[in-house]
Amino acid sequence: MSEEPRMIHLENISKEYNGVTVLSDINLYIRKKEFVTLLGPSGCGKTTTLRIIGGFEYPSTGRVVFDGKDITTLPPYKRRVNTVFQKYALFPHLNVQDNIAFGLKIKKMSRGEISRRVDKMLDLVNLNGYGKRSVESLSGGQQQRIAIARALVNEPEVLLLDEPLGALDLKLRKEMQLELKSMQQRLGITFLYVTHDQEEALTMSDTIVVMNAGHILQIGTPKKIYDEPKSAFVARFIGESNIIRGTMVRDELVHFSDMDFACVDSGFGENVPVDVVIRPEDLMIVGEDIGQLTGVVKSVLFKGVHYEMMIDTGDFTWKVHSTTMQPAGSRVGLSVVPFNIHIMRPTKEDSAK
Amino acid sequence: MMDLHLPAWAIWVMLAGLAVFIVMFIIILRRNHGVKRSMFSTPYALWMIIFTIIPCLLVAYYAFTDANGKFTLDNFISFWDSNHEMNKELANLGFDPAAMGFTRGMVNISTLVYSLWMAFLCTVICLLIGYPAALFMAERDFKLGATLVTLFIIPMWMNFLLRTIAWMSLLEDNGLINTLLVSLGFSRVQLMYNNSAVLLGMVYNFLPFMVFPIYNSISKQDYRLTEAAMDLGAGRMLTFIRVTFPLSLPGVVSGITMVFMPAVTTFFIPRMLGGGNTEMFGDLIERTFLTANNWNLGSALSLIMMVLILLSLGLLRKVDPEGEGGSMI
Numbered sequence: 001m002s003e004e005p006r007m008i009h010l011e012n013i014s015k016e017y018n019g020v021t022v023l024s025d026i027n028l029y030i031r032k033k034e035f036v037t038l039l040g041p042s043g044c045g046k047t048t049t050l051r052i053i054g055g056f057e058y059p060s061t062g063r064v065v066f067d068g069k070d071i072t073t074l075p076p077y078k079r080r081v082n083t084v085f086q087k088y089a090l091f092p093h094l095n096v097q098d099n100i101a102f103g104l105k106i107k108k109m110s111r112g113e114i115s116r117r118v119d120k121m122l123d124l125v126n127l128n129g130y131g132k133r134s135v136e137s138l139s140g141g142q143q144q145r146i147a148i149a150r151a152l153v154n155e156p157e158v159l160l161l162d163e164p165l166g167a168l169d170l171k172l173r174k175e176m177q178l179e180l181k182s183m184q185q186r187l188g189i190t191f192l193y194v195t196h197d198q199e200e201a202l203t204m205s206d207t208i209v210v211m212n213a214g215h216i217l218q219i220g221t222p223k224k225i226y227d228e229p230k231s232a233f234v235a236r237f238i239g240e241s242n243i244i245r246g247t248m249v250r251d252e253l254v255h256f257s258d259m260d261f262a263c264v265d266s267g268f269g270e271n272v273p274v275d276v277v278i279r280p281e282d283l284m285i286v287g288e289d290i291g292q293l294t295g296v297v298k299s300v301l302f303k304g305v306h307y308e309m310m311i312d313t314g315d316f317t318w319k320v321h322s323t324t325m326q327p328a329g330s331r332v333g334l335s336v337v338p339f340n341i342h343i344m345r346p347t348k349e350d351s352a353k
Numbered sequence: 354m355m356d357l358h359l360p361a362w363a364i365w366v367m368l369a370g371l372a373v374f375i376v377m378f379i380i381i382l383r384r385n386h387g388v389k390r391s392m393f394s395t396p397y398a399l400w401m402i403i404f405t406i407i408p409c410l411l412v413a414y415y416a417f418t419d420a421n422g423k424f425t426l427d428n429f430i431s432f433w434d435s436n437h438e439m440n441k442e443l444a445n446l447g448f449d450p451a452a453m454g455f456t457r458g459m460v461n462i463s464t465l466v467y468s469l470w471m472a473f474l475c476t477v478i479c480l481l482i483g484y485p486a487a488l489f490m491a492e493r494d495f496k497l498g499a500t501l502v503t504l505f506i507i508p509m510w511m512n513f514l515l516r517t518i519a520w521m522s523l524l525e526d527n528g529l530i531n532t533l534l535v536s537l538g539f540s541r542v543q544l545m546y547n548n549s550a551v552l553l554g555m556v557y558n559f560l561p562f563m564v565f566p567i568y569n570s571i572s573k574q575d576y577r578l579t580e581a582a583m584d585l586g587a588g589r590m591l592t593f594i595r596v597t598f599p600l601s602l603p604g605v606v607s608g609i610t611m612v613f614m615p616a617v618t619t620f621f622i623p624r625m626l627g628g629g630n631t632e633m634f635g636d637l638i639e640r641t642f643l644t645a646n647n648w649n650l651g652s653a654l655s656l657i658m659m660v661l662i663l664l665s666l667g668l669l670r671k672v673d674p675e676g677e678g679g680s681m682i
Contacts, residue, residue: 054580056583075588083584085577087577089578089581091582091596093600106586
């Protein structure tokens, strides 16, 4: 990815509405042909960021640079980006074909060229022969495809997608995720995708930008974000986690649950309070006599691929995922390899929770 | 009040019509909602029957009978030729009306044409003023929108006669505007007793009926649609032409209907602001009933008016944009 040039660069973007800060000091660049996802809970500022790039909002401070040019105050109709809106925003007075052709007609393209491109798009989204239908007669999934076709037909350099799959049911959503991803790879267009669904983000993205309360918390590949969350919030938001208070005794040694554990992190200082994050699948259930920790299985849930067990070690109840089941009430040992212990500095916002 | 002198057969016909209506009403209600809920609409049904259906039947009856209750088409001929009755009398007395120089009387027809013309002008002006006002008020970022809506509503709380009389005190020779003009050193202007004053009164009274349907249809549009249009390359003007306006057409159609219908039947305004120089169809009907005391002709005129309104409504529904309008643009 890194060889591709930067398409969009957000520089120190802040946004205030009536004195309320919704974005503060956002710095982000998006490379050409990259699939970037803005991920965060509702109200984190991800949609506002997208709208600033689309031109529907102007930032209070900062610059939006597109392909080397400052487009901060350029109106939406002059930007080389197109948007797939939440709930699609298809034109109800136009049929499928005229919805898709909308942008081309404004560019005063010839009729033949328009109909050729519209057909190509209908082909791309698997809706051949739907051109004359009214958009209101279509299902949610089909409307979704039309919205994507309407945006893509203009051959934008960047496609902005604002929770495009939010209104679809789970099965359709999974299908569309794969379809969108393959479409993006085939067309070689930069996608900027907004979602609050961490699984969706992990499945589709080249890069995930985790946001909360108007700040960017972490930028990285899905694997990096999952394996090495920078803060307890990211760990909690992406996947499931056990988060426990501990003390960093010295480099590569952390103390929690009345035990010292070897770990791989360093640079925190000595005897500093930290948050320790361990993924449920990284805790191994071993014999009571050889575990680093021992505890009692409180409950067992069958989750399909694995069992989810809550194991109480006296001072903390650990969530453990394992393919082998231990009956509730049994005493077990738990161990974890140093590599899977993630240490992070406690943030103010996290300690409040 | 005059004697109804209805013959027995007319009563039976009306009762039969009523019975059919009630049966139809009950069937429709049963089919749609079941008995319990349909009971709620009973008062409305009764109201409709007593104050709408029966009067309509009465109007139809009077229109097709003469003063003695006998069937006749004379009332419609009188509409076409307002001298018809007089010429008939003359002929009965042995004169030849044509030879005496009495030809066809155009009073009723020309009043109708004048009314339609005035209503048309009024509707066009209301649309030209009302659409931008509605658009302005519905603007999402426009904070005064709600205030403006209230300002439009407040005059509607006042009685329509009162509002018209208020205009008189403004436009009179010694009214507010002329007093102001004179005190500023200009000469007096004749503002009242002409077509423009009548039109002004009509536009003033009917404008809210144009503004509100359009305002509603614009303000309930999803703002994302305009954003989508701009996203696809349309500037503000193109966005309006291709998205906002076509989607507001249902509001425009109902606005036109709600202004045109009362405008055609306007009365009182021409008499007050036009000073009796001009008469509109509403005034003519009123005068025929109450001054000339000719209920039969008055009913015929009312019936013609009703048919014209129904026809124009049908025409409007034909060009209704919800069906095909989108592809017209």
